Amino acid sequence: MSATPQSFPAAAQTGQQSPDLGRKYEGIAFTFCKASTLAILAQLIAGPKYILPLIAIGTAIWYAVALLHGQKTTRCLLRVPLLIIAFWTLIGAWFAWRAWQGFEPFSLLGMFGRGGV
Numbered sequence: 810m811s812a813t814p815q816s817f818p819a820a821a822q823t824g825q826q827s828p829d830l831g832r833k834y835e836g837i838a839f840t841f842c843k844a845s846t847l848a849i850l851a852q853l854i855a856g857p858k859y860i861l862p863l864i865a866i867g868t869a870i871w872y873a874v875a876l877l878h879g880q881k882t883t884r885c886l887l888r889v890p891l892l893i894i895a896f897w898t899l900i901g902a903w904f905a906w907r908a909w910q911g912f913e914p915f916s917l918l919g920m921f922g923r924g925g926v
Contacts, residue, residue, distance in 0.1 A: 858908035865901030869894045 847867075851860040872883070876890040887893045904914065 858914065859905065861914065862901045862905035862908065865897040865904065869897040869901065872897070 847864050848860055851863040855863045872885075872890045872893045875883070876894070880890060882888055883890055883893065885893050887896060908914070
């Protein structure tokens with residue numbers, strides 16, 4: 810006996826009622842997937858102290874490329890590519906300089922005595 814929508818009407822209705830909600834949650838999950846992928850790549854390329862600087866500078870570079878190719882707005886919180894470029898360049902430079910000086914990156918868990926791994 811095969812499982813068909815008639816066999817499980819509640820499951821079929823649930824799937825039909827919220828495809829937009831499913832897409833919304835998949836969009837959030839995909840954002841985390843992208844962030845995790847970038848973190849892994851940065852970890853492999855630059856090590857733990859340089860994850861944020863590498864990703865921040867990469868973000869600034871790609872927004873600069875988009876701006877040079879005519880993109881004037883973005884879905885990012887700051888909305889204006891030039892502001893995003895400035896923000897991530899400053900963040901990347903600051904954290905790179907701090908890492909180069911031997912400082913550990915700031916951590917909320919570290920404030921409570923639960924430092925990183």
